[in-house]
Amino acid sequence: MPHADTLTVVHHDDTRTSYTDVRYQLHRDGIRIWSSDGEHAFTDILMTHAYRQRQARAS
Numbered sequence: 001m002p003h004a005d006t007l008t009v010v011h012h013d014d015t016r017t018s019y020t021d022v023r024y025q026l027h028r029d030g031i032r033i034w035s036s037d038g039e040h041a042f043t044d045i046l047m048t049h050a051y052r053q054r055q056a057r058a059s
């Protein structure tokens with residue numbers, strides 16, 4: 001599951017929802033996001049912007 005330091009979800013009505021330090025999963029029906037606030041699911045997404053500023057840890 002990808003991790004993002006900042007994640008912005010752009011919805012079909014051009015509103016934006018932003019998160020920091022999240023894990024997310026894109027799927028055919030939208031996006032599912034896990035943040036410190038809990039789990040969020042959106043189906044009305046136009047696009048997403050995810051940025052990772054640090055290196056991923058080796059598994």
